[in-house]
Amino acid sequence: xxxxxxTPAADARPARYLLAALGRDPVxxxxxxxxxxxxxxxxxxxxxxxxxPLQINMSRVLQSPSLDHVFGTxxxxxxxxxxxxxxxxxxxxxxxxxxxxxxxxGTLVGLLAAFYPRTDTLLMRLMDIILSFPxxxxxxxxxxxxxxxxxxxxIALSVSTTPLVARIARGAALMVLAQxxxxxxxxxxxxxxxxxxxxxxxxxxxxxxxxxxxRLGQAILLGASLSFLGLGTQxxxxxxxxxxxxxxxxxxxxPHVTLIPSVTIFLLVLSMNILGDSLRDILDPRLRS
Amino acid sequence: xxxxxxxxxxxxxxxxLGVLLIGFILLNLVPSDPATVRAGPSASAEVIAQIRTEMxxxxxxxxxxxxxxxxxLSGDLGTSLVNNxxxxxxxxxxxxxxxxxxxLCLLWALPSAILLGMFAASRRGTLxxxxxxxxxxxxxxxxxxxxxxxxxxxxGYKLQVLPFTGRGGPLWTVDGLRHAILPSVCLGLIFIGPVxxxxxxxxxxxxxxxxxxxxxxxxxSERVVIFRHGLRNALIPVTTLVGLQIGYLLGGxxxxxxxxxxPGVGRLAVGAIVANDIPVAQGAIIALSLGxxxxxxxxxxxxxxxDPRVQAK
Numbered sequence: 001x002x003x004x005x006x007t008p009a010a011d012a013r014p015a016r017y018l019l020a021a022l023g024r025d026p027v028x029x030x031x032x033x034x035x036x037x038x039x040x041x042x043x044x045x046x047x048x049x050x051x052x053p054l055q056i057n058m059s060r061v062l063q064s065p066s067l068d069h070v071f072g073t074x075x076x077x078x079x080x081x082x083x084x085x086x087x088x089x090x091x092x093x094x095x096x097x098x099x100x101x102x103x104x105x106g107t108l109v110g111l112l113a114a115f116y117p118r119t120d121t122l123l124m125r126l127m128d129i130i131l132s133f134p135x136x137x138x139x140x141x142x143x144x145x146x147x148x149x150x151x152x153x154x155i156a157l158s159v160s161t162t163p164l165v166a167r168i169a170r171g172a173a174l175m176v177l178a179q180x181x182x183x184x185x186x187x188x189x190x191x192x193x194x195x196x197x198x199x200x201x202x203x204x205x206x207x208x209x210x211x212x213x214x215r216l217g218q219a220i221l222l223g224a225s226l227s228f229l230g231l232g233t234q235x236x237x238x239x240x241x242x243x244x245x246x247x248x249x250x251x252x253x254x255p256h257v258t259l260i261p262s263v264t265i266f267l268l269v270l271s272m273n274i275l276g277d278s279l280r281d282i283l284d285p286r287l288r289s
Numbered sequence: 290x291x292x293x294x295x296x297x298x299x300x301x302x303x304x305x306l307g308v309l310l311i312g313f314i315l316l317n318l319v320p321s322d323p324a325t326v327r328a329g330p331s332a333s334a335e336v337i338a339q340i341r342t343e344m345x346x347x348x349x350x351x352x353x354x355x356x357x358x359x360x361x362l363s364g365d366l367g368t369s370l371v372n373n374x375x376x377x378x379x380x381x382x383x384x385x386x387x388x389x390x391x392x393l394c395l396l397w398a399l400p401s402a403i404l405l406g407m408f409a410a411s412r413r414g415t416l417x418x419x420x421x422x423x424x425x426x427x428x429x430x431x432x433x434x435x436x437x438x439x440x441x442x443x444x445g446y447k448l449q450v451l452p453f454t455g456r457g458g459p460l461w462t463v464d465g466l467r468h469a470i471l472p473s474v475c476l477g478l479i480f481i482g483p484v485x486x487x488x489x490x491x492x493x494x495x496x497x498x499x500x501x502x503x504x505x506x507x508x509x510s511e512r513v514v515i516f517r518h519g520l521r522n523a524l525i526p527v528t529t530l531v532g533l534q535i536g537y538l539l540g541g542x543x544x545x546x547x548x549x550x551x552p553g554v555g556r557l558a559v560g561a562i563v564a565n566d567i568p569v570a571q572g573a574i575i576a577l578s579l580g581x582x583x584x585x586x587x588x589x590x591x592x593x594x595x596d597p598r599v600q601a602k
Binding site: 129132133134135136137140141143144148217221222224225228229230231241244245248251252255258259262263265266269270272273274277 | 304427433434435446539547558567571573574577581582585
C-alpha cells in the first residue's frame with residue numbers, strides 16, 4: 001500500500017522524482033529506453049514502416065534478413081519489419097484494453113465493497129470465485145462461446161484482471177476510508193458519490209496504477225499466447241503472437257519468421273517487468289533503503 | 290489434519306458445481322447449433338429437427354442442466370461432433386498425457402528452483418545472486434512458444450539428440466522418457482523464475498529470524514542451520530506461490546502441448562475450439578478446471594503439513 005506513504009519530494013513533483021530514481025539504476029535506464037523505442041515504433045508504425053504490412057508478394061517469399069527487408073519476409077512475402085511494427089501496435093493495444101476494462105470494473109467493485117460493507121462479502125466472494133480460475137481457461141471458454149478473435153482475448157484478459165484489481169482497490173480504499181478527512185466529509189453531509197469520486201478514488205489511484213503496470217506485461221504475454229494458439233487475433237491482421245504461429249510451418253528453414261515476433265514480445269515484456277519492479281521498489285517505502 | 294483435509298474437500302464441492310454450470314452455459318451460449326453441426330452442412334431441416342430431439346435440445350433449459358449434471362457425474366460428456374467418439378474416452382487418454390507432462394516438469398523444476406533460490410540467498414549481493422535473479426526476471430518475460438521453439442530447433446533439429454513431436458509411450462520406457470524431455474523442460478523453464486525468486490526472498494527473511502540465530506549460537510553446522518531450520522520455514526510462502534503458479538503452469542502446458550504435438554488435454558481443447566467441436570471443448574475445459582482445483586487442493590494440504598499453525602486452526 002503505497003499511496004499515502006509517499007515522501008514530500010514525491011508529492012511535489014512525482015514524475016521528476018520517479019525519473020530521477022529510475023535514472024540511478026542503469027538496468028532500469030536500458031529498460032526505459034527499450035520500452036520507449038518499442039512504443040514509438042508501435043505509435044509511428046503507419047509513418048515509419050517501409051512496406052504495407054498486408055502487401056503479399058509471392059516472388060519474395062521467406063527471404064532472410066537483408067538491406068531491402070531488415071527482418072526478412074514471411075511465407076507470403078510480406079515484410080516482417082513492417083508487420084512487427086503494426087503487430088506491436090495490436091499486441092500493446094490488447095494489453096492496454098484489457099488493463100483498462102479490467103482496471104475500471106475492478107476499481108469500481110473494490111471501492112463499492114469498501115464503501116458499502118453490506119456488499120463486501122457478496123462482491124469479494126464473487127471476485128474470489130473468478131480468481132480461482134486461471135486466465136487461460138477464460139481465454140479458452142470465451143473463444144469457445146463467441147469464437148476466436150481480438151474481442152475474445154480482451155474479454156478473457158479483462159475478466160481475469162478484474163478480481164485482482166478489486167482486491168487491491170478495496171485494500172487501498174479501506175485505508176483511505178479510515179482517514180479523518182473522510183469522516184469530516186461525511187459530517188458536512190457530502191453525498192456518497194462525491195465522497196468516493198473526489199476523496200477516496202484520487203487517493204487510491206497511485207496504488208492501482210502501480211499494480212496495473214506490473215500486470216500489463218503478464219496480460220500482453222497471455223494475449224500473445226492465446227493468439228499463438230489461434231484463439232486470438234486472426235490473420236491477416238498482424239499481431240505478434242499470430243505472426244509467430246504463422247512461421248511454425250517453415251520453422252526449420254526460415255526460423256526468423258517465428259523468432260522475430262517472439263523476441264519482440266520478450267523484449268517488450270522484459271522491459272515492462274524490469275520497470276514495474278523498479279517502480280514498485282521506488283514507491284514502496286518498506287523496500288527503500 | 291484430517292479435519293482440515295475434509296473441510297478443504299467440502300469447500301471444493303461448490304466450486305466444482307460452478308465449473309459444471311460454466312460448462313453447461315458454454316454448451317448453450319455457442320452461436321452454432323450443435324444439432325446443425327452434427328447433421329453436417331447438407332442435412333435437411335427434418336433431419337436436424339430429429340437430431341435435436343435425439344440430443345434433448347428441445348427440452349426446457351433446467352431439465353437439460355439436470356440431465357447434463359447427471360450425465361457428467363456418471364462419466365458421460367457426450368460424443369464428439371467431429372469423429373463421433375465418446376468425449377470421456379478422448380479425455381481419459383489425453384488427461385494421462387497432460388498429467389505426465391506436469392508431474393515430470395514439477396519433478397525437475399521445483400527442486401532446481403528451490404536450490405537456485407537458496408543458492409542466491411546464501412550468496413546475497415554477489416554476481417551469482419544477480420545472475421540468478423536476472424535470469425528469473427527474463428524467465429517470467431519469455432513467451433512459452435519462444436522457449437519451446439528454441440528447444441525444438443536446438444535439440445530436435447540441429448543436434449538431433451531428442452525427439453520433438455508426440456508422445457513415445459509410457460514414461461517408464463526409454464522412448465517415452467526421451468519424448469517427454471523437451472516438453473517438460475520447456476514447461477519447467479517458465480516455472481523456475483518466480484519460484485526461485487520467492488525462495489530467495491523467503492530464505493533471506495527466515496535467516497534473519499531469532500530461531501536461526503539460536504541454532505547458529507548452539508554451534509550447529511551451517512548446512513543443518515540452512516536445511517533444517519531455514520528451509521522448512523522458508524518453504525511455507527513458496528508453497529503458496531506454487532499454488533498461485535499452477536494456473537500459469539496450466540497455460541504453459543496448453544501452449545507446450547501445441548508446440549510439441551503432445552496429445553494432452555490442452556491440445557485437445559484448442560483443437561476442439563478451432564474445429565467448433567463444442568462437446569469436446571467443454572469436456573476438456575471442465576477436465577482442465579477440475580485438474581486445477583485438484584492441484585490447488587493438494588497444495589493446500591501440503592501447506593497444512595508444512596505449517597503447524599494451519600493444522601492447529
